[in-house]
Amino acid sequence: MCRAPMAWRKRSSQLNEMAEGLVKVGALQFGTFSLPDGKDSSYYVNLRGLPSYPGVYRLAVDSLSELISKKVPKADAICAVPVAGVLLGSPVAVELKKPLVYTRLEKLDNERLVEGEVRPGWNVVVVGDLSTSGRTVLTAAHAIEDEGGHVSAAVVLIDRLEGAREKLSKEGIALHAVTDMVELADTLFSMELITKDNLKAITRSVGRRAA
Numbered sequence: 001m002c003r004a005p006m007a008w009r010k011r012s013s014q015l016n017e018m019a020e021g022l023v024k025v026g027a028l029q030f031g032t033f034s035l036p037d038g039k040d041s042s043y044y045v046n047l048r049g050l051p052s053y054p055g056v057y058r059l060a061v062d063s064l065s066e067l068i069s070k071k072v073p074k075a076d077a078i079c080a081v082p083v084a085g086v087l088l089g090s091p092v093a094v095e096l097k098k099p100l101v102y103t104r105l106e107k108l109d110n111e112r113l114v115e116g117e118v119r120p121g122w123n124v125v126v127v128g129d130l131s132t133s134g135r136t137v138l139t140a141a142h143a144i145e146d147e148g149g150h151v152s153a154a155v156v157l158i159d160r161l162e163g164a165r166e167k168l169s170k171e172g173i174a175l176h177a178v179t180d181m182v183e184l185a186d187t188l189f190s191m192e193l194i195t196k197d198n199l200k201a202i203t204r205s206v207g208r209r210a211a
Contacts (some may be wrong), residue, residue, distance in 0.1 A: 014059065016191065019191065030043050039133075042204070045181075047129040076149075080103075132163075137164070154176070185202040
């Protein structure tokens with residue numbers, strides 16, 4: 001009967017540690033930003049620098065590894081998406097002892113979009129840092145399918161809650177995230193690591209009315 005409370009306490013502790021770590025390493029920024037999908041945002045999450053901070057990096061890798069083990073235990077391989085997805089997916093693949101492939105930002109002449117071996121029939125889980133529109137995951141999934149593999153799930157560290165889950169679901173891909181921006185923002189605010197204006201900037205972007 002103590003399993004659920006213990007699991008909750010463990011996750012709460014991990015979330016607090018990750019939230020604090022992301023702020024300390026400058027991964028969360030506020031201002032006016034243009035996202036890769038062309039949309040404007042009042043905040044920006046940049047996880048490309050995580051490897052420079054071993055503690056936070058280790059926590060991110062462990063969290064992703066644990067989530068994949070729980071949600072996609074029968075995955076045959078991991079496909080990391082550029083750029084931060086490769087930085088996270090590589091150690092995750094080593095941790096889980098699964099083959100790693102990764103996709104390129106673009107396909108050049110005489111080159112494949114997917115680097116590494118994808119065997120026919122393999123169930124491949126796509127790993128990334130963030131999910132926003134879902135476009136990057138879909139591009140990777142289609143590339144994997146062109147190689148003969150199958151993608152039914154994607155795992156990211158943070159879901160921005162801006163439509164990726166719904167878009168991927170329509171393509172038969174389940175999105176799993178370690179956390180999402182609303183949960184992360186609420187955690188940061190409760191720890192007094194961001195201001196109420198910062199909290200509102202995030203909640204507005206995902207269509208949630210700030211308290």
